[in-house]
Amino acid sequence: MGIEGIGAKVLRKEDRRFITGxxxxxxxxxxxxxxxxxxxxxxxxxxxxxxIDMEEAKGMPGVxxxxxxxxxxxxxxxxxxCGWAVSSKDGTPMKMGAWPAxxxxxxxxxxxxxxxxxxxxQMQARDAAEAVMVDxxxxxxxxxxxxxxxxxxxxxxxxxENNLIFDWELGDKGATDAAFTNAAHVTRLHIVNNRLxxxxxxxxxxxxxxxxxxxxxTCWTTSQNPHVARLVMSAFYNVAPExxxxxxxxxxxxxxxxxxxxxxxxxxxxWASKRTGVPVKWTSDRTEAFxxxxxxxxxxxxxxxxxxxxxxxxxxxxxxxANLGAYMSLFSSATPTYLYATLLSGQYDIPAIHAxxxxxxxxxxxVDAYRGAGRPEATYVIERTMETAAxxxxxxxxxxxxxxxxxxxxxxxxxxxxYDAGDFDATLDAGMQAADVAGFEARRAEAQSRGKLxxxxxxxxxxxxxxxxxxxxxxxxxxxxxxxxxxxxxxxVGTIEILTGSHSHGQGHETTFAQLVAERFGLxxxxxxxxxxxxxxxxxxxxxxxxxxxxxxxxxxxKALDKVEAxxxxxxxxxxxxxxxxxxxxxxxxxxxxxDKSLGWHEVCLGAYTGHNLPDGMExxxxxxxxxxxxxxTFPAGCYICEVEVDPETGTTEIVQFVAADDFGRVINPMIxxxxxxxxxxxxxxxxxxxxxxxxxxxxxxxxxxxxxxxPRAWDLPMFDVSTNETLCPGNPLGMKGCGEAxxxxxxxxxxxxxxxxxxxxxxxxxxxxxxxxxALHAVT
Amino acid sequence: xSDVTITVNGREMKGAVEDRTLLVTxxxxxxxxxxxxxxCDTSQCGACVVHVDGKAVKSCTMLAVQASGASVTTIEGLAxxxxxxxxxxxxxEHHGLQCGFCTPGMIMTAVDLIRQHGSALDEKAVRDxxxxxxxxxTGYHNIVKAILAAAxxxxxxxxxxx
Numbered sequence: 001m002g003i004e005g006i007g008a009k010v011l012r013k014e015d016r017r018f019i020t021g022x023x024x025x026x027x028x029x030x031x032x033x034x035x036x037x038x039x040x041x042x043x044x045x046x047x048x049x050x051x052i053d054m055e056e057a058k059g060m061p062g063v064x065x066x067x068x069x070x071x072x073x074x075x076x077x078x079x080x081x082c083g084w085a086v087s088s089k090d091g092t093p094m095k096m097g098a099w100p101a102x103x104x105x106x107x108x109x110x111x112x113x114x115x116x117x118x119x120x121x122q123m124q125a126r127d128a129a130e131a132v133m134v135d136x137x138x139x140x141x142x143x144x145x146x147x148x149x150x151x152x153x154x155x156x157x158x159x160x161e162n163n164l165i166f167d168w169e170l171g172d173k174g175a176t177d178a179a180f181t182n183a184a185h186v187t188r189l190h191i192v193n194n195r196l197x198x199x200x201x202x203x204x205x206x207x208x209x210x211x212x213x214x215x216x217x218t219c220w221t222t223s224q225n226p227h228v229a230r231l232v233m234s235a236f237y238n239v240a241p242e243x244x245x246x247x248x249x250x251x252x253x254x255x256x257x258x259x260x261x262x263x264x265x266x267x268x269x270x271w272a273s274k275r276t277g278v279p280v281k282w283t284s285d286r287t288e289a290f291x292x293x294x295x296x297x298x299x300x301x302x303x304x305x306x307x308x309x310x311x312x313x314x315x316x317x318x319x320x321x322a323n324l325g326a327y328m329s330l331f332s333s334a335t336p337t338y339l340y341a342t343l344l345s346g347q348y349d350i351p352a353i354h355a356x357x358x359x360x361x362x363x364x365x366x367v368d369a370y371r372g373a374g375r376p377e378a379t380y381v382i383e384r385t386m387e388t389a390a391x392x393x394x395x396x397x398x399x400x401x402x403x404x405x406x407x408x409x410x411x412x413x414x415x416x417x418x419y420d421a422g423d424f425d426a427t428l429d430a431g432m433q434a435a436d437v438a439g440f441e442a443r444r445a446e447a448q449s450r451g452k453l454x455x456x457x458x459x460x461x462x463x464x465x466x467x468x469x470x471x472x473x474x475x476x477x478x479x480x481x482x483x484x485x486x487x488x489x490x491x492x493v494g495t496i497e498i499l500t501g502s503h504s505h506g507q508g509h510e511t512t513f514a515q516l517v518a519e520r521f522g523l524x525x526x527x528x529x530x531x532x533x534x535x536x537x538x539x540x541x542x543x544x545x546x547x548x549x550x551x552x553x554x555x556x557x558x559k560a561l562d563k564v565e566a567x568x569x570x571x572x573x574x575x576x577x578x579x580x581x582x583x584x585x586x587x588x589x590x591x592x593x594x595x596d597k598s599l600g601w602h603e604v605c606l607g608a609y610t611g612h613n614l615p616d617g618m619e620x621x622x623x624x625x626x627x628x629x630x631x632x633x634t635f636p637a638g639c640y641i642c643e644v645e646v647d648p649e650t651g652t653t654e655i656v657q658f659v660a661a662d663d664f665g666r667v668i669n670p671m672i673x674x675x676x677x678x679x680x681x682x683x684x685x686x687x688x689x690x691x692x693x694x695x696x697x698x699x700x701x702x703x704x705x706x707x708x709x710x711x712p713r714a715w716d717l718p719m720f721d722v723s724t725n726e727t728l729c730p731g732n733p734l735g736m737k738g739c740g741e742a743x744x745x746x747x748x749x750x751x752x753x754x755x756x757x758x759x760x761x762x763x764x765x766x767x768x769x770x771x772x773x774x775x776a777l778h779a780v781t
Numbered sequence: 782x783s784d785v786t787i788t789v790n791g792r793e794m795k796g797a798v799e800d801r802t803l804l805v806t807x808x809x810x811x812x813x814x815x816x817x818x819x820x821c822d823t824s825q826c827g828a829c830v831v832h833v834d835g836k837a838v839k840s841c842t843m844l845a846v847q848a849s850g851a852s853v854t855t856i857e858g859l860a861x862x863x864x865x866x867x868x869x870x871x872x873x874e875h876h877g878l879q880c881g882f883c884t885p886g887m888i889m890t891a892v893d894l895i896r897q898h899g900s901a902l903d904e905k906a907v908r909d910x911x912x913x914x915x916x917x918x919t920g921y922h923n924i925v926k927a928i929l930a931a932a933x934x935x936x937x938x939x940x941x942x943x
Contacts, residue, residue, distance in 0.1 A: 015873040018881025019865070019888065021816015021856030028815035123799065201820045201828060201917050202882040253818075253882025254917050286821040506880030506918045671876045678920030679879065706825040706915070714911035714921040719904070719937050743920075 005519030006734075009671045013525060014510040023251040026205035026220045027283045034207070035064055037269055037282040038125035040115040040132045041291065042107035045141035045363040045699020046154060049105060049134060052115060057131040062124030065276045066132065067268075068115045069102035077101060077271055078237045080264065082328035085477035086166050086337050086359075094166040097157030097361065099327035101237070101264035101271075107136070108156055108326035109363050110699055111291025113264050118276050122283070141699035145323035145360035146300055156326060156361040165324060165359040166333070170341040171414055176354035179315030183306035187389040193377045194766045195298035195323070195693040196686075197709060198370045200505075202253020203284035204293060208269030212277065216244050221266045223249040224259045224503050225543020228480070230535045232262045232330070239270050249533040252505035256683070257369040258293045259505070260545050261330040265292070290704040295693055296370025298323040299336065299377050305385050311393055313404050315352040318344055318381060322359045322367075329368035333359065338416075338476050339374030339464070345413035346382040347424045347460050347637060348404040353414045363699040369545065371683055371744040375463040383459040383749035388762055397753070398428060398437070401460050417464055419635045421727050422663060428460060430661035431639030434721050440643065453646040453777075454656075457753025458639060461746035465738045466551030466634030466729075483629035484548065485541045486556035488517075488564050490622040492609035494588075494602030495527045501541010502553035503532050506679075507740065508672045509549060513557060515668055516734075520561050521601060522587035539625065547738030550668065551634045555732045559626035567622060572604050574615045634729045634737040638662035640681075642750035646758045651774030653689060653755055659721045660746070665729040665737035673739045677722045680743015686712040687744070688751035692767045710767070785849040789814070790858030798845050804838075805829045807845035808855060816856040816885045820915070827914030830886035831855045837893035839913070856885035859892070868892050868931045877927035879918035887914050887924060895932045902929060904937040 004010050017023050054066045080099040087093050103114045114134055119125035140154045147153055148163040156163055180186065207220040217240040223229045226247040234242035252259060265282050273280045284292065300321045306314040322336035341355035390400040402425065411419045432438075440456050447454040467473070470481030487499040498513050514528035531537055544553070568590065569583040576583075576599065578592040585591075591598035607613060611620035643657040660677055667673050690710035694703045703709040728735030748766060756762045759777040786795050789812060796811045808814045808831070817840055820828035829841040832854040840853075859866040868891050871877070878884040894902065894910040902910075907928050908921070916924060929936055 011873055012876065015878060015881075018878055018884050019856075019869040019872050020860055021814070021885045023816070023881050025815075025818070025882065027819075028809075030813075123801070199917055200880070200882070201826060201915065202818070202880065203820065251881065254880040256917070283819075285819075286823070286826075508879070675876050675879055675919060675923060678922040679918045680920075682920030683917070705823045706821050707823050711825075711915050711917075712920075713915060714908040714925065717908075717921055719925070720920065720922050 002518060002522065004525045005515055006666065006668055008515065008669065010511055010515055010525060010669055012508050012511045013514065014508065025202055025251050025253055026207060026222050029207050029220050029250065031207065031209055031279045034279045034281055035118050035120060036122040036125045037272060037280045038117050038122070038129040039113045039265065040117065040129045040134065042103065042110060042112045042114055044107060044136050044138050045110050046139040047107050047136040048139065049103060049107065049114065050137055051135040053133040057117065057128040060124065060128040060131060062120035063128045064118045064120065064278060066115060066117050067272055067275060069100050069104035072102045072271060073100060073104060075271065076238050077267065080327065081236050082333050083330050083479035084334040085479070086168055086333040088166045089169045094333055095157065095160035095164070096328050097159050101267045109365055110701055111365065116268050116272055118272055118278065118280055141363040143362050143364050143695040143697065143699055145298070145321045145362055148360050148362045149321065149358065156363065160361055163361040165328065165361060167358050168337050169354065169356045171354040172352055173354045175352040176315045176317055179352040180306045183314055184309040185307045185393060187305045187385055187392055189303050189385055189388055191301040191303060191381055191384060192765050193297045193299040193380055194687065196296045196370060196691050197290055197693050198256045198258035198293060198296060199289065199711060200254025200256055200258060203286060203289050204259065204263065204265065205283040206266035206269040207279060207281040208266065208273040209279035210270065210274040217270055218246045218248065219266055219270050220248045220250065222252050222259050223247070224252070224255040224505060224545055226503065226533055226535050227501060227540045228543055229262050233267060233270065237267050239267055247535045249503055255505045256371040257296070257373060257545055261294055261368060263292065286706065287704050290701060290709065291365060294329050294368035295325065295365045296367065297377060298367055301381055303381050303385050305389055307389060311395060311400055311403050313348055313350045316344060316350055318355040320355065320357045322357055323362050323364065324359050325362060325364045325366035327366045329366040332366065332368045334478070335369045335374045340378050342416045343375050343378035343462065343464055344382060344415055347401070347406060347462050349406045350414065355415070364695055371680065372741045373546065375741065375745045376684065376748060379459065379461045379745050380749050383461065384752065387457065387753040391762065397458050398432060401428065417633065419462070420632060420730050422635060422637050423727050424460060424637060426725055427637060427639040427661045427663055430723060430725060431458065431641045431659050434661060434723060435641035435643065435657060435659040437641065447645055451648070453648055453758040455644050455646065455754040455758025456641065457750045457757055458641045459746045459750035459753065460639045462635055462637040463742060463745050464633040464635055465547035465741060466630055467546035467548050468633055469630045480542065481629065482542055483627050484552040484556045485539050485625065485627050486560045487539060487625040488557065488560040488623065490564060490605050492606055494605040496523065497529045497531055498557055499531045499538045500553055500557065501538060501543065502549040503544045505544070507544065507549060508669065512668045512672055513554065516554060516557055516561065520565065521585050523601065547740040550736040551729065551732050551738045552628060552630055554734055554736060556626050556628035558733045559628050560624045563624035563626065564622060567624065568604050570615060570618065571607055572599060575599060575607055575613060630731060632731045634665065634731060636662060636664050636737040636739060636742050638742060638746055640746040640750040642754040644754040644758055646755060646773060648777055651770035651777065653768065653773060655685065655718045657721065658718055660743065662724050662739065662742055663727055664724055664739040665726055666735040667724055667726060673724065674722050676739045677743045678720050680741060681720055681747050682712050682717055683744040684747030685717060685751055688748040688766050688768060690716060690767050783846050785845050787848050788852040790854060800846055802845045803841055804843040804845050804848050805840035808840060814855050814857050818882055818885060820882065825913065825915065827890060828883050828886040830889040830914070832889060832893065837890050856889060859888065866892070868895065871927040871931035875923045875927035875930060877919060877924040883914060883916045887916065890914050891928045891931065894928065900933040902932045902934045904929070
């Protein structure tokens with residue numbers, strides 16, 4: 001391992017700039033002559049636009065230009081697309097409604113951009129934006145997906161009758177129906193997965209700069225995937241030719257999925273820069289973020305689980321209505337389908353599964369992948385159902401799970417996923433041990449004596465990430481492949497640059513990726529620079545989301561390091577007059593095994609770059625690239641156990657303990673992994689107890705600031721008990737599964753299972769606010 | 782427009798600003814001190830915390846003209862040259878940051894918390910004291926550890942619930 005290699009707790013190299021206030025986020029960027037944009041946004045959820053009067057606004061101080069959707073369309077800027085083709089079960093393609101970056105005829109959600117003002121200062125731009133008079137004719141709005149499907153509901157897009165985008169299914173309906181006829185017991189639940197707003201602390205921002213002198217475009221954007229942004233903006237939105245567009249995602253303050261997509265704002269800033277001749281910067285304020293950043297979750301599900309007399313699961317039926325909002329966002333079709341239904345087997349050996357998913361338009365902000373993307377929704381369905389079934393059957397939650405665990409691998413589920421490796425008993429044992437489940441009843445009694453209600457809930461989750469094998473996702477409708485790229489450049493003096501298509505917006509790649517080099521060649525991580533986020537520097541890569549930067553990003557680096565190692569050994573063998581197979585590289589030295597013949601690593605590197613004595617025919621230099629395409633999804637899994645104490649007088653829930661026992665395969669840096677789990681748990685607990693995006697019936701988002709949307713704060717959360725065991729992933733060279741989303745995936749059911757256990761009422765929705773908990777408790781006492 | 786004179790990180794800085802200019806905007810745009818961040822519009826997230834005359838203040842909730850004549854310390858003024866402030870060092874040591882966006886405000890609040898309570902701080906006091914600072918990345922676990930360490934206080938005990 002070494003003190004800086006794989007498995008080592010290495011403090012982060014990138015911290016210095018962040019702790020001294022020298023991070024470079026998009027809003028920090030300044031270019032000479034930079035001006036500011038403010039967007040005119042619809043205050044209505046659904047309306048036609050009959051005119052835009054900008055006379056007064058144009059005359060206001062500092063205004064350089066005001067641009068509309070008509071001009072955008074006239075310049076040939078394309079509509080926003082969803083890049084994953086999902087079809088209905090009858091074969092009809094998904095109904096993708098037109099989404100222009102600036103609305104022309106119609107607006108379909110509060111906050112949709114209608115025009116943009118460019119002015120000398122941000123304040124002047126905002127003042128003028130407020131003076132732009134848009135003539136709206138209001139239409140009735142619908143915010144609930146279930147309501148939007150009904151006859152008579154307001155219709156959002158001409159393409160989608162009854163607002164239905166697709167009616168999709170997965171699994172074997174016949175076999176599942178048959179399984180139910182033999183059931184000794186059926187557990188049924190109505191489950192709502194509450195709409196969330198991702199809320200990274202850095203609001204989105206874009207700085208678009210068209211340089212007429214070079215006929216070249218640069219866009220600084222808060223993106224998790226700058227190359228994808230470049231490709232999509234050029235190929236689909238016609239903003240700039242790809243080879244003349246440089247996209248830079250510098251320091252980005254969190255993403256969680258919301259910064260994957262290419263939004264109207266960056267498209268408009270780049271285009272506006274060309275139109276007005278000045279660089280144009282836009283920064284979201286927090287309310288704008290609530291009204292424009294892709295929201296998450298928002299499923300309504302009916303689930304039925306059939307069990308036999310021995311408590312073994314026979315079949316699972318799931319019917320979900322997924323709210324995709326007013327327009328189809330970039331990955332929106334995949335989140336409630338291929339990232340959701342494929343996980344419905346959970347950790348259990350279920351012979352027959354059938355899932356039906358209807359995706360629906362409503363007059364709300366578009367919904368797309370948010371930390372977990374489909375897997376939290378699936379885990380909530382299955383783990384709430386398992387806990388409920390256990391209670392109905394009178395067996396312990398652990399016992400029912402053990403009865404049904406998958407124990408033989410690889411395991412082909414009925415829903416596409418083939419789990420490669422895992423040990424679910426190990427994580428359940430570890431979780432129960434750490435949570436002292438054995439001592440719980442005594443703690444419950446003690447709490448009772450103080451007038452408090454304790455509850456215990458578990459969640460044995462499995463998820464699929466490390467996305468994804470390109471062929472597989474291509475066959476399922478993805479418009480892109482999901483491989484990753486890496487380039488390892490060894491400098492003449494032996495220091496190293498890793499150029500990666502991954503993007504770090506909090507994950508610590510500048511440190512963990514360097515650890516791979518430390519492990520391989522015994523160089524200090526300080527000798528390794530990791531470069532990412534600039535399409536001019538780094539070759540095409542797919543970016544960071546879906547917990548892929550370890551399993552896929554690092555595997556690409558590993559492959560490139562293999563090539564560097566091979567060439568370095570050839571050079572050394574030549575210089576040391578030895579056999580290539582006898583060359584060993586460790587601790588920064590290149591030696592002939594079993595002898596004292598050696599060279600310093602830097603000497604070999606210098607030899608590569610001076611070219612004075614290389615093997616015949618070998619090119620000088622030491623720089624190798626690799627593209628890595630995963631062979632399968634990876635399958636992190638674990639057991640989360642939540643213990644709560646509910647105050648029956650106020651309904652408040654205190655989390656007295658939260659145990660997370662995970663299996664992420666190989667752990668590169670345990671400190672980083674724990675941090676990822678902590679953050680994921682906070683978001684999952686936030687979903688369970690605090691967060692919920694709420695629309696009123698007219699389509700107004702009433703939770704559009706931190707006054708109304710309850711973000712988890714330090715006092716809402718406990719210290720977490722986090723541990724990992726490693727069953728290596730057989731699918732990639734490092735054996736990694738990924739850890740970025742697990743916390744948000746596994747935790748919500750653990751929390752709700754615990755509270756429902758505490759209050760003795762299983763009928764409780766998220767967020768389980770004090771009022772809801774109090775009412776649920778008093779409904780049964 | 783009004784003239785303001787503010788001592789920022791020990792240097793007297795002058796500017797002419799619209800009266801409605803927030804202190805955070807003056808720091809970021811007039812002075813180029815972009816370490817102080819804006820994360821919300823309702824004065825709750827704490828990414829903008831600086832010290833005004835030694836006390837933690839949300840610079841998004843103060844006008845630049847209100848700070849005229851005062852002494853302001855921003856995150857850029859905490860370290861002593863190359864030597865990190867103990868709170869900065871503790872945040873690194875305990876992995877109390879991920880994306881770094883909330884970090885300047887979090888550190889400035891922590892410095893004030895420690896100034897007020899020192900090693901008497903415990904987990905609950907730290908968590909309560911961070912009411913005005915929101916982090917989306919860390920789940921606060923390591924932030925609490927970092928602050929307690931920097932305060933010379935005891936770390937929380939992680940045992941099975943009693």
